[in-house]
Amino acid sequence: MAAFNLTPSDPSTLILNGIPGLEAAHIWISIPFSTFYIISLLGNFTILFVVGKEQTLHKPMFLLLCMLALTDIGMSTCVVPKALCIFWFRSKGITVDGCLTQMFVLNVVIGMQSAVLVTMAFDRYVAICDPLRYATILTNTRVAKLGLVGLIRAVLFILPMPLLLRRLPFCANHIIPHTYCEHMAVVKMSCGDTRVNRMYGLVITLVTFGLDLTLIGLSYGLIIRSVLRISSKKAHQKALNTCTAHICVMLMSYTPIIFSTLTHRFGQGIAAHVHILLANLNLLVPPMLNPIIYGVKTKELRDKMGKYTCRM
Template identity: 55%
Template sequence: MQKTPFCFRFGHYLPCSMSYFNMTNFTNPSTFILLGIPGLEAAHVWISIPFCTMYAIAILGNFTIMFIVKMEPSLHVPMYYFLFMLAITDLVLSTSALPKMLSIFWFNSREINFSACLTQMYFIHCFSAMESGIFVAMGFDRYVAICDPLRHSTTLRNPVVAKIGLAVVLRGCVLALPYPFLVRRWPYCRTNIIPHTHCEHIYVVTLACADISVNSYYGLFVLFCGNGLDMFIIAVSYTYILRAIFRLPTKDARLKTFGTCVSHLCAILAFYIPGLFSSFTYRFGQNMARHFHILIANVYLLVPPMVNPIIYGVRTKQIRDRLLQLFTHKRT
């Protein structure tokens, strides 16, 4: 099998083709070509099996969470409203990338329209920012519930929860908005081949015939002032939460109270660790294999939507009991 050569450009390795070396310039190409996972083309069908399984679990699990929260009146409280928002965000985030990814793996359908590429890019960044904001909101809910439990029902009333949800959505939309505009403003030349499974922002702009420093700076701004700020707020919240927990009089009370935070902490780790690892390895791990970067980027999009409903289904008694009631009712 003939190997695809790679060229070094703007500090990144990009696949070369004969069209790369000609001097025909084009602005806003009608289509891009997604290569999938360069170097692992022969294994695309095998790779698609765990990816498709994760996506199926994510769809089933998140729709189940949404159904239970909607149908169970006892779950109509702030914690589960935020969980409902998290399930919607996970569904959109995974659906933004995986269907096209599977079409590459199964049908070799590599072309993606330029506008569709920008739309996919926007949705991925928008709902990633929303998910991070939802974790902050859930952390605030845990902080009020543990540190000031007598005022929880008055502090997090339904109108307040609605405003927090609206702020999370608007922030995600605004943070992601510059990405497609920054990509669209550059001229593109020589190649329209993207060595990735989806339209990752930095992979697209490295094809531009221009200085893309502003794109890199904005990406770092979102990384540190978006996710970085969110993680800082969550860390501060849990500092106060842990201090309140250690002040409880008995070990059983401390364990029971901390148990209400375990699901949130596990979901946070599942979301932030792959995301940060992907961002930092891309920027500072040029010696790593390209297919490793791409696999980590896909893990970031697929693993959190899959594990979040599992975490909350296993760890949350109300959801677990409601699931058992549903299955018991169906059998009888």
Template identity: 55%
Template sequence: MSGCNASQRHPSVFLLQGVPGMEDRQRWLSVPFSAMYLVTVVGNCAIVFTISAERSLHKPMFLLLCMLALTDLGMSTSTVPKVLGLFWFGRSEISYGGCLAQLFFIHSISALQSAVLTAMAFDRYVAICEPLRYAALLSNGRIGLIGLASVGRAMLLILPMPVLLQHLPFRPGRVIPATYCEHMAVVKVVCVDTTANRVYGLAVALLVAGGDVAAIASSYVLIVRAVLRLSSKEAHRKAVHTCTAHVSVMLLSYTPSLFSFLSHRFGRGIPPHVHSILGSLYFLVPPMLNPIIYAVKTKEFRDKWTKYDCWRKEPLNITHGKTPV
């Protein structure tokens, strides 16, 4: 606790270290980061635009996909611009309020994304196990209510994190060994006992990720049971195909999130630069790949998306040198 005093309770700025030990290579790291962020923005904006423009896609499955795209955009945009500013121009300063705001948005959007993935698993369960009741159980209005409830849950659970940090003093250096303000990274800069912060963060992670993963697993257990009862191999194939995109996105989202959660608490042997790079990629790789996965795996969406492909060449129907009117 040495060096702690009341003047450090509300510091003016924090300093983001970036990738510890690789400060001289951060400009090179900005090249793949910029490319992935560009693909993320273009891909997810294409999903939102296509679903918004096509009334035939105004169905629960695609509305949930649109929500997922919006969370991907929010997740990457809340972190990557600041990371690129750090890599390009060495702007490591982030204001005290800006750091707490970034922390809130990162974790609340992550919780919202987890809720959307859970809703998508329930959508697949109803489509396969209760197809005759699909319209009654999942209407567009109910999807909207699910979205509002997910936003409310995320805000209520995450808001205490920055609130609790506001009452704590920080170390004089105020250096955060990361590229963004994540809850545990900021907690480590506090110079008093942080048991309450750590326990609350662990409880929220177990409640959100643990509860949602349990719900998703339960949905897929019921889906597998229903698929195994099908007698037709073609029906088996179609049922499995409808779930592959969601399963891929779910694994892509939860795996790096679980790594980040565990490494912050138990990964003391992990080199700092490895932890920092992988933590940053969590906000880039899943949001970048999710649109690609759904574009490849979902034929109905892919067919609508190609209508807006400005590079697509329409065949010319010319007969005897005349263009038909």
């Protein structure tokens, strides 16, 4: 099995090499990986369970929170199980189709999460700037439709990535120096002309995150303008407190993804193992912390979660 993992003869098999240079520490690295993953699953499934059970939480804000929890679960589950197989069992083989599927699903989930964060920003804008019409503007049905639009957008934008890669020849060694099929890592493994792939990946990243960050910035610009018109400092604080959790989650989600994308293309001076560790942590830490942040900062959710915790 070890020989198969290192020198595959099947041209349809690729090798995920884990973290190059830190092979001896794979077992130790697996400890925080598995710990973060378990905490992430517990936190996000708890949110889904509590919101699903409590009728009083069947509101647009908590529906969006459930969407965020699903994307968090999907993001970490796309990566961690295979990474742990590499660390624990040296099971490094993955088929070309399996690799492209992992890459497609992971990027769709990331794109969907970005759409959810935009909708959350719009939710906060309506709640603060037009509270009297909140119930009519943001219904559960409308939020569900916005989520569906975000999913369709992500699928349509990401689908060309694996299709463009499928037409390229892969080099003889078939080794990907990564724990998962990251788009640029797979592109660099090809011996063909990858200019279209590189350009498409960069354009989609800039367009998707650029558009979403612009919409989020516009929402918060309008929120700040509305808050500044309020004379009461207490009202200022109350209005801004409702945005704190979303701002924290947004910063944790966008900053590492953009940093990782740019360093993979332009950060040649960064050691490979540093980049790969950061890329994995980007997909592990936010899903672990997001439910904690919302559990602490959202009183309704905190109270309901406390009720179920006390029953245990």
